[in-house]
Structures are given as C-alpha cells and as structure tokens.
Amino acid sequence: MNTLPPGLENVTITGLLLVSANPCSKTCGLGWRSEYYCRVSQTGTKNNCVLKNAICLISRDCGLITKTTTVGTPLNISCLDDTIETLGSSDFVFVWKISKGIVTTDKSLFRLFSSRNLTVPWMINIKDIKEKNAGTYMCQVQNSKTMQVVKRVLIAVRVIPQDMVQLNYLKVLSPEQQNELQTLEGNPVNEKQRRSFWENVKDLFKSANMVLRVTVTGVAIGGLLGIVFVILLLCMSKKK
Known part of the structure; x- marks a missing residue:
C-alpha cells in the first residue's frame, strides 16, 4: 500500500x-x-x-505561418482560437505588429500596426491588398488583468501581381491528371476516353520544356536529312 x-x-x-x-x-x-x-x-x-x-x-510562441495572395484580393487574418473565444475575448488584449516587406521572426524588426480593426481587435481586414501590404504580421495576445503574454503568432503575407504567375492549378493539368485528381477527391470519372498513341505523344511534346523540344526536333530533322543523303548516294552509285 x-x-x-x-x-x-x-x-x-x-x-x-x-x-x-x-x-x-x-x-x-x-x-x-x-x-x-x-x-x-x-x-x-x-x-x-x-x-x-x-x-x-506549454509555449507562448506559435511559430510562423505563410500566406500568398494576389494584388486586389481581400486579406483576412486572425489570431482568435477556440480557447480564447470560450474564455471570452474581452478578457484579452490583442496587439498587432508588422515587419514590412520581409519574412522574419526577429522581434526587434516589428513595429506597431496602426490600421487594425478596433471592433474585432483579433483580426486584420484589408479589402484591397497591395504590394506595400506585404510583410510579416505579429499578433500578441495578453491577459487583460495581468498583461501576461499567452500567445504570439507570426503570419507572413506575400503579395504578388495578378499577371505575374498563373495560380490556376487545374488549368495546367493534363486531362489524365485532372481525372486522377477527381478520383482522389472522391469523384471518379466513369467514362475515360481512349486516346491514340499520337495524341499521347502530342501531349507529351506540349508538356516538355523548350530544350527537349529542340533536341527532339533536331534529331528528327537530322534523321530525315540522313535518309535523303543515303538515297542520293544510292541513286548516284546506280548511275555509275
């Protein structure tokens, strides 16, 4: 006992x-x-x-979260979680800081973010984001009575021009890859069209990079020139 x-x-x-x-x-x-x-x-x-x-x-620091968006789209970031919401958000103070233009975890590079929403202090809302809004945002949550820091989260926001990169992932997939993606998402394709050998070669040729295309084209042209040269030699030998 x-x-x-x-x-x-x-x-x-x-x-x-x-x-x-x-x-x-x-x-x-x-x-x-x-x-x-x-x-x-x-x-x-x-x-x-x-x-x-x-x-x-266990720990006040929640690490770094990255987010990529394009110019002109709305940005909504929040550091409210279920625990703070259950205890009551009014019992906490939300302090937002920003390090403009860079992705960093160095706390000395952050300055107070003055454009925060006073109605919902745990959230930042930007209706029309611009490249100047890029940077790392820090949300520091403190107990309103003791001012003890209970949570600190970093959100790195990258802002890119709309015409700089194509973010439509489905658009760049081949029909077979789109079918496989639908199958993985639980939407299997019932009817699969059979493609000919030359159609598959054509798709492969389209998806290849420029170096591969030039190489294949050069080999094909070289092969044809070689065949023509051999035929000319045979014809000349017969005339002799």
Missing part, C-alpha cells in the same frame, strides 16, 4: 491533491487539460476524487 513521504505522516490533508493530468490540448497558446484531484489519507488511500478542466500553457 502506498504511504505518504516520510515526515508527513502526522500532517492532516484537508484539500484536494492533483493525482494525474492529461496532456495539454495545444502545444502553443492557451489550451485545456483534464486534471484528476483526490483527497489522500495518511495511508495513501484516495477518496472523494473529482475531474476538473483546467487551462494549460
């Missing part, structure tokens, strides 16, 4: 002791865990046990 440590045999325990606890639900920011409390007698017997939910905090 388990007993209390030496020196505590004559101590009377009136409160609940933490016997066990589950891991925290989050690795960063505020989370929840279940704690098991019991009254322990001098002989080590546990009784009147209760299970309670408690707030836990």
Whole structure:
C-alpha cells in the first residue's frame, strides 16, 4: 500500500491533491487539460476524487505561418482560437505588429500596426491588398488583468501581381491528371476516353520544356536529312 513521504505522516490533508493530468490540448497558446484531484489519507488511500478542466500553457510562441495572395484580393487574418473565444475575448488584449516587406521572426524588426480593426481587435481586414501590404504580421495576445503574454503568432503575407504567375492549378493539368485528381477527391470519372498513341505523344511534346523540344526536333530533322543523303548516294552509285 502506498504511504505518504516520510515526515508527513502526522500532517492532516484537508484539500484536494492533483493525482494525474492529461496532456495539454495545444502545444502553443492557451489550451485545456483534464486534471484528476483526490483527497489522500495518511495511508495513501484516495477518496472523494473529482475531474476538473483546467487551462494549460506549454509555449507562448506559435511559430510562423505563410500566406500568398494576389494584388486586389481581400486579406483576412486572425489570431482568435477556440480557447480564447470560450474564455471570452474581452478578457484579452490583442496587439498587432508588422515587419514590412520581409519574412522574419526577429522581434526587434516589428513595429506597431496602426490600421487594425478596433471592433474585432483579433483580426486584420484589408479589402484591397497591395504590394506595400506585404510583410510579416505579429499578433500578441495578453491577459487583460495581468498583461501576461499567452500567445504570439507570426503570419507572413506575400503579395504578388495578378499577371505575374498563373495560380490556376487545374488549368495546367493534363486531362489524365485532372481525372486522377477527381478520383482522389472522391469523384471518379466513369467514362475515360481512349486516346491514340499520337495524341499521347502530342501531349507529351506540349508538356516538355523548350530544350527537349529542340533536341527532339533536331534529331528528327537530322534523321530525315540522313535518309535523303543515303538515297542520293544510292541513286548516284546506280548511275555509275
């Protein structure tokens, strides 16, 4: 039978002791865990046990999140999570900072972001984003009573021109790749059209890069010139 440590045999325990606890639900920011409390007698017997939910905090820093968007699209970023929402967002202070134009985790490079939304302080809304809005945004969540930092998240925003890159992933896929993607998403294609050998070669030739195209074209032209040259030699030999 388990007993209390030496020196505590004559101590009377009136409160609940933490016997066990589950891991925290989050690795960063505020989370929840279940704690098991019991009254322990001098002989080590546990009784009147209760299970309670408690707030836990493993790390304040939640790392870096990257986001890529194009000029003219709306940007909405938030650092509100379910734990803070359950406890009440009014009990916390949300401080936004920005490091313009770069992706960084160096806290010394951040300055206060003045254009934040006072109605929903945990969110940044930009209706028409521009390249000047690119950079790393930091959201720092603090307890309104103690001003203790309970969460810090970094969101790197890259802004690119609309005509700079094609972001339509489906458009660049071949028909076979589109069918495979639909199958993976749970929408199998019932009828698959059989393509001829030359159609497959044509698609392969289109998808190849410029160097490969030039190489294949050169080999084909060289082969034809070689055949013509051999035919000319045969004709000349017969005339002799």
